[in-house]
Amino acid sequence: MYDVIVVGGGPSGATAAEDLARSGHKVALLDRAGRIKPCGGAIPPRLVTDFHIPEVQIVARMTSARMISPSGRKVDIPINGGFIGMVDRDRFDSFLRKRAVEAGATLLTGTYRRIERDEKGVRVVYRDKGCGTERAVAAHLVIGADGARSNVARDEVPGGDTIPYVIAYHEIIEAPEPTAEYDPTRADVIYDSRISPDFYGWVFPHGGNASVGMGSLVREVNVKKATADLRASAGLTDCVTLRREGAPIPLKPLDRWDNGRDVVLAGDAAGVVAPSSGEGIYYAMVGGQVAAAACAACLASGRVRDLRLARQLFMREHKTVFRxxxxxxxxxxxxxxxxxxxxxxxxxxxxxxxxxxxxxxxxxxxxxxxxxxxxxxxxxxxxxxxxxxxxx
Known part of the structure; x- marks a missing residue:
């Protein structure tokens, strides 16, 4: 019997599991493994400081950003006194999960199926990746940190099945040598309807690699062709492609993050991705932090209304920026x-x-x-x- 089961082992879920384990709670972290989220990988200095990220996880530091308009106008913006850090999500997410396990969390590998309840509490049923059979693990509370279009949110939280989202797609390529168009210390953001009619495209260097991608709410957009066009305009067509990834990115925090009983959401599942920029890693980790705090409060007091603290704490600090x-x-x-x-x-x-x-x-x-x-x-x-x- 666990105090909390965290469904989803990305930055949000891993952070929640680590925080709960460090505070003495018995916690299980369920992750399906083998899934790398498409993500530009940008993190701010505050994340590095607040969450004690070691230097080895920062694969590149951007010291400038370039905005490119539909007409091709380029505006280079120096980042004076700071930087944009870049992480590779496969390594970064694994590091966060490992840190949660070292803090005392139990890592379970499998795919969430459903939530069941009995007189003893809540049970998360999952398909075990190793043996392929269904297993169930019991707890007092559940944190749904299973990403945009969250199955936990769909099953448990009002409005969890209707959250708007952008479809994001990117390709990780081998980075070329520096040129006038490609600078390994500069993040390029492209605002052009030929790449995305309602969002933007990006070229984010990652040291020896780079992330090239785009996002759009418009379902008819051919994301692979748009990314190919972006690579062509940036002179990156001939670079070796290492992997291709696509996934939804939510655009608006849900109005409610808990079911008033035993489930609270965190990260993309709660919709906490910054509008306009699409930045999500920092906000996901803060979301995991406040979800853990809400669960700890609920376990201590026995009051299910304490689960509301997750959204209240997050919005108290970040609501104005999101608006x-x-x-x-x-x-x-x-x-x-x-x-x-x-x-x-x-x-x-x-x-x-x-x-x-x-x-x-x-x-x-x-x-x-x-x-x-x-x-x-x-x-x-x-x-x-x-x-x-x-x-x-």
Missing amino acids: VLASMQRAYYRSDERRERFVSLCHDVDVQRLTFEAYMNKKLVHARPMAHLKIGLKNLAHLTRLVPVEHI
Whole structure:
């Protein structure tokens, strides 16, 4: 009988399992293994610090970012006083699971099937990867950290089966030698409807490899062709392809993360991916952290309402950032004309500075009110078309 079973061994689930094990709880971590999530792999310095990530896991450090508009305009943004860290998800996720096991969690390898209940509590039924038969493991509580389109969320939490998501696809390639178009210390973000009509494409160096991909809500988009077009425009067509991966990325946090009884969600299952940027690793790990805290509180008090703490704690710190990013996505991703204006806005030094300060520290910067006023006026001028397109 476990205190908590965590379904899903990605960054969110592994973090939740580690936190619970370190606080003295008996926890099982169920992971299906052999699945690498398609992900650009970007992490901010705050994640490295808050979650004690060793240097060996950082395969590259980006010191600049390049925004590319539909017309081909390029805006290079230096990341002064910081960096964008890059991790390879196969190695990174394995490291987090191993750390959870070392903290005392029991790792189970298999695929979630369903949740059953009896007078003793809740049981997670899974298909054991080793023998192929169904097994059941019992606990007081369950954390669903099984990603976007979560089966736990679908089965247990209201609204868990209707969360909107982007289909993301990327190809991991062998990185070329540095050129004018490919810089191993620069992250490229491409805003162009020929690559994605409603999101963006990316080229993220990973040391000896690189992640090249895109995402879109539009189901008719041929993600493989769009990625091939992106590789061609970036001069990466002839690079050796190591693997191809695709998966959904949620776009909005669920209104509820628990079932009011014995289940709470975390990470992608709860929808905690940043709008506009699609950044998810940091928020997934915070989601695992708050889910673990909510479970610990519930176990200690016996009050099932304490499971609500997971969403409350997360939103207390990150709700405003999510709202601002969602507004930006609605305003600027709707057409190539708007994307052109957005990239033009990124020329502004104050925009660059405040954007990356917020990215690295994971909170809005309020220390320079005049800079915020200036950005707000420029933003208004673009959205109301006071600035003609030909003058951008």
